[in-house]
Amino acid sequence: MTTTTPSTAADPAGSRPASSKAPGTDNRPGRLLAVVIAAQFMALLDVFIVNVAAPTIRTELGASGAGLQLVIAGYTITYAVLLITGARLGDRLGHRRVYLMGLAIFTVASLACGLSQGTGELIAFRLLQGAGSALLIPQVLSLIQRNFTGEARTKALGAYSAVLAVGAAAGQVLGGVLVSADLFGTGWRPVFLVNVPVGVVLLVMARRVLPRDAARRPGQGRRERGLDLPGLVLLGGAVSLLTVPLVLGQQEGWPLWSWLSMGSAVVLFALFCAYESRLARGGGAPLIAPRVLRIPGMGLAVFRITAVMAVNAGFLFVLTLHIQGGLGYSALRAGLTFAPTAVVFGAVGLTWRHWPAAAQRALIPGGFALTAVSAVAVGLLLRDGGEGGPWLYAAFVGIGAGLSLGFSPTLTRALSTVRPEDAADASGLLSTVAQLGQLIGVACYGALFLNRLESQGAPGAYSSADALLVCAYALAAAAALGAVSGLVRLRR
Structure with a gap:
């Protein structure tokens, strides 16, 4: 549900407290934190808010199944590929400058998405949105690291984690609200247009509250890394x-x-x-340092994170198509249906470190196994074209908890073994892998669902449920592989 973003090691000059701003900027740290966290929240929302709007986009634009997949995945393609480059541009050009650049691109692209008249236009502008996010998001952690120290930094990072935890649920619910409201007959368009006023306000505030980038001379400070x-x-x-x-x-x-x-x-x-x-x-x-891949356990971490994010993205995409297309749920009801999965994912991710020590070693394989069982349960509960009853929500909770247990401990343990000088490269690698996992999930499971649906003839609750059941088995198989990889670590 949530992913990390690449951070760069703070140099001595970059570790000043939030109060040391250049003249002409607002020196209140609370406002700086609000601006960067709000941008993170907006970009995270955009990953999930569009998912709920997908069936409406398909109907109103006449998009094919493939076109719909590209609308969802287009954002992730450019975001994943450009993420590390965005972090390095922040180092080279200044985090304030690149933050403003990324926010401006994201806002303009959101407006263009909301005004798109065809599937091709929407896909192109989603690619541009992803590029804006790739410039914007890596600067958030860097600005927090460079402008907060001590207890203030701990609180700022806590706020950052909270945003990641609630962003997925908020995106799906807000998407449902906006699409169901059908403001002025605009249908799905507000899920993109809502970013425009927020982006404009953040641009105005960011120019005021973000510290100006210090002028750097050649050879001064830490060595700049090339863009590759x-x-x-x-x-x-x-x-x-x-x-x-x-x-x-x-x-x-x-x-x-x-x-x-x-x-x-x-x-x-x-x-x-x-x-x-x-x-x-x-x-x-x-772009991806080979030595980082040779760090003990990093290869397994890459596989597990890819599996988690692929299962997560595939599950959300195919279930959205089923419950809105097959069961006829409104966008709002669909968003609320997904909320337990997202909330539990965030809650488990924030609390698993405090669980009993005896359970810690089994968290990863246990999480993947829980995901596999819960995915099959969802497919079986919905297989007759029904609504699943209360047990369906228990299965959703199981998927949220299982995916979080597969993701959060894997990420934490992988980064804990990394030397400080490799931290930025390792974080960038795992962030990129997480995005590519989402891309693979939408592409593979979306194609499987649509292919099965078309083979059943005319779409309907029963044929859609059959396609979902096939995908549920495929999702469970991927989760089972993750469980096996977790057992490798457990045996060691």
Whole structure:
């Protein structure tokens, strides 16, 4: 449900308290924190708020299933690929400057999304939205690190964690409210347009409260890391060549080009890995440092986080299509239906460290196993085209708790083994992997659901339930693999 963002190690000059601002800025730390946290919340909302609006977008724009998947996944594509680059641009150009740049792009793109007249336009502007988030989000933690110290920093990070915990639930509920309200007959458009006034207000406030970026001379401060543009192009190409055929292949009947594209993605990713290794050996700054992947346990962490986020995104996408398309739920009811999953995910993520020590070692495999059982339960409870009854919400709670137990301890333990000098690269790697996991989940499980639905003939509650059940088994299989990976760690 939530992901970390890459942070950079604070240098001595960057660790000043919030009160030390340049002239002309508001020196009240509470306002600075409110501005950066509000931007984080807005961008996080946009990941989930659109999910609830998906069926309405499909109806009003006449979007195909593949087009709808790209509307959902387009944001994640550019966000995932550009995330590390956004963090490095903040180091090079200044966190205030890049924050304002990203917020402006995100706000303009939100307006363009809300005014889109066709699926192609909406997909293009969702890609632009993701690029804005990739510039904006990495600056949030950096600005907190550089402007708060001691107890103030602890409280600021607590507020940051709270936003991550409630953002998913709030996004789904707010999306349901906005779509169901159908303000002035605008249907799904307010889920994007709501960002515009908020973004404008934040831009005005940010120019006032964010500290000005200090002028830097060549050789002053810590060494700047390169942007690794060739690595960015190779990774972006590999992700695109994999995503597009996964999304469009089912609709087109899996033509030859789709298989060639996925094969090319594998080749391009191999070239990316080879280039990154060569760049690292030459003393450069690769997008993903190979040495980070060699940290004990990091490979397993990458797999588990990918599995968690793929299952999470796939579950939300296919269940949204079923309960709104198959069961006829309103967008508001759909958003409220998902709320227990998101709330429990956040609550478990914030409290698992305080659980009994005897249970700590079994949290990860136990979480994945709970997810697998709960996913199958959801499919079986809804398989006859019914609404599932109260046990359905118990299964939703199980999925939220299970995914959180698979994600949060994995992330914490992986980063705890990283040396301070590798912390930024490790955080960036896991953040990127989390986003790519969401992308894979929407593409793969969405294609499976839509393919099964179309094979059943005319859409309806029963055929939709059958497609959902197939996806539930597939989701459970992925979670079971995560449980096996957790047992590897447990045995060690």
